[in-house]
Structure formats: C-alpha cells, structure tokens
Amino acid sequence: MEYPIIQAPMAGGASTPKLAATVSNAGGIGFLAAGYKTAGEMVSEIEETLRLTDRPFGVNVFVPSKEVVDEAVLLAYREKIQKEAQSVGVLIGQATTDDDDWDSKITALKELRVAIVSFTFGCPESRIIKELQEAGSLVAISVTNLDEAKIAVAAGADILCAQGIEAGGHRASFENQTEGDQGLIELIKMIKKESNVPMIAAGGLMEGKDITAVLAAGAVAAQLGTAFLRCPESGASPAHKAALHDSRFSKTAITRAFSGRRARGLVNRFLEEYDREAPNAYPHVHHMTKQMRKVAGQKEQPELMALWAGQGHRRSRELPASQLMEKLVEEMKSE
Ligand SMILES: Cc1cc2nc3c(=O)[nH]c(=O)nc-3n(C[C@H](O)[C@H](O)[C@H](O)COP(=O)(O)O)c2cc1C
Secondary structure (H helix, E strand, C coil): CCCCCEECCCCCCCHHHHHHHHHHHHHCCCEEEECCCCHHHHHHHHHHHHHCCCCEEEEEEEEECCCCCCCHHHHHHHHHHHHHHHCCCCCCCCCCCCCCCCHHHHHHHCCCCCCCCCCECCCCCCCHHHHHHHCCEEEEEECHHHHHHHHHHHHHEEEEECCCCCCEEEECCCCCCCCCCCHHHHHHHHHHHHCCCCCCEEECCCCCCHHHHHHHHHCEEECHHHHHHHCCCCCCCCHHHHCCCCHCCEEEEECCCCCCCEEEEEEEEEHHHHHHHCCCCCCHHHHHHHHHHHHHHHHHHHHCCCCCCCCCHHHHHHHHHHHHHHHHHHHHHHH
C-alpha cells in the first residue's frame, strides 16, 4: 500500500470490482462488499478484480445477526409501509431473515486468500479469524466503541476498523443498539490508549486534510466511503449520486426505517415519515423494503430510496477514482 487510503466496502452495488481495482492500482486499497450477495456472486467479483489488478484488495463480509424480533411490531411496520411499495408498483417484501450465505463465504475466502478480509456487524469466532490468517489474509474487524475493540483484539484481529458516528451506511456495531456511538477522533484516541493493534479510521473523511487528521490521531489509514460514491466506477444508482449534491437532501440522519438496523443516510420523505416507528429487526426490514428501494432507484424517486451517505457528503466530488486518489494524495502533501 503506497498511500494510507482505503475505499470502503459498500454493499448494495457501489463498490464494484472496477472501483476497487482502480483504487488499488492507484496505490490505495480497494474493497469489495460481499454483503447481500451469494458466495458465488462474491467469488465472481473477486475473480473479476483479480483480472483488473495485481495489487492487494479487500473483501468485506457481514456477520449474521442474532436479533430477537418482536413479530407484532414488525408486522405492524410492514402494514404501515406497504402503501409506499405499492406506490412504485411492487409488493412489500416478506419479513424474513437469513445468514447472508455466511458459511459458504468463509469457505470460499479461505481458498481465495485475498489480502484483507474485513467483518462488520460483529466479531467472528477466533477459530474463523485464525483460519483466514493461516490461509494468508489479514483480518480486520469494524468497531464503533471501546468494548467492541477489546472483543476484536481478544479474538485475534490483525486490524481494527474504527467507525465514527459521522460514517455513511450502516453502523458496524456488534449489536443493533443505540448506545456507544462515538465521534471518530475520540474513538481513535480511546482505542489507541488501550491497544496497539493497527487501526483504520472511517467516518466523514472526504479530503486530504481529513486523512491527515486521523493519521495524527493515531490511525494507520483512512477508509472513505461517501467520497467514492460519485466516481463513475461506483455502482451507486444515478439517483443516489445526484442526491449527494442536491440541495433538497442537505441533511443526514441515522435511521432503522429502511433495514431495521441503524444506518446514516440523506434525510428524505421515507426516513422522516417512518423513522420513529421502525423496529430493531435486521435483516427483516431490509427484505421488506428492498424491492421498493430498487424500483424507486430505477424510477429516479429518491424519496423512497436508502440514500446512504456520511456527514461530509456535501464535500463529495464527481471525479474518476484514479483522479480522486491523486487529489487526496496531493491534498495530504500540501497540509
Ligand atoms: C453506500 C454505503 C454502503 C456501505 N456498505 C458497507 C458494507 O457493506 N460493509 C461495511 O463494512 N461498511 C459499509 N459502509 C460503511 C463504510 O465502511 C464506512 O464506514 C463509511 O463509508 C465511512 O463513512 P463515510 O461514508 O462518511 O466515508 C457503507 C457505507 C456507504 C456510504
């Protein structure tokens, strides 16, 4: 890795093989997002990325949720939001759960030996971390507070990915709870005080000077998600890309409205209307709303989409990923 810049894994289509390979070829580390995909789809993306770069890149996996859901609350929410799905011509999805093809993904990753495997939504058991390390991968665990960092270190993580409250997309927290969110700089310093495990910092980092700040606080690299969303190589939908610089969507908020798990996105009508009633039920709510969100994206109806974005989204730039990398490096040097 030439520069301490990591393109965040972004499930839902944004982090394509092309984006990941371009960032790795430019001297950073690109990431694929295995979340919501089958193991087979993940393997195809890894193979495609291997054709586009011989530099290291990472793959991110969701740790399955052990959520206990209140069925009555879940079904009441489903009833409430079904009219929104109907408004774009689809039926609201079933409130189902799944393990995101966990076992097959882990088996495949042990064979494919990508440079870094990162986990979010939990900490896998030590045995799995060790097996991936023995296969030749570094293992990173995303954490949002000190307690999670301690668990990840005890489980044998090579790297921590500290996610501050500023971050776009889902909170990486081990539990789907509200307590324990931290601003990024404080989070880095708190963890640094307790552990020497190298730390990647994520959350609201958009420009070179943001990267310099997290390195000064004690991180070894910066992970940027929203900053890469508007790149032509990003697979985010045109409506999502446009919303990031649309003055109608100037604020972000954390909500369970779209997936049942807390995530930061641009404030739109769906978020405002349903945030208060949305239950703690991931991935159930994700499955309920996914078809609605997909069709809303195709029909360019941003008010019904999950417009994941970090607090710094207004500073995002529409540049090819290689040029964005150059710009970030230039900005870091001029600090
Ligand atoms: C659209 C989107 C999708 C995301 N998907 C994932 C994911 O699949 N896995 C993951 O670990 N983090 C995911 N994240 C969170 C990022 O890893 C990272 O924490 C976040 O992007 C940092 O904040 P920033 O967006 O302000 O740069 C996602 C973020 C966004 C914006």
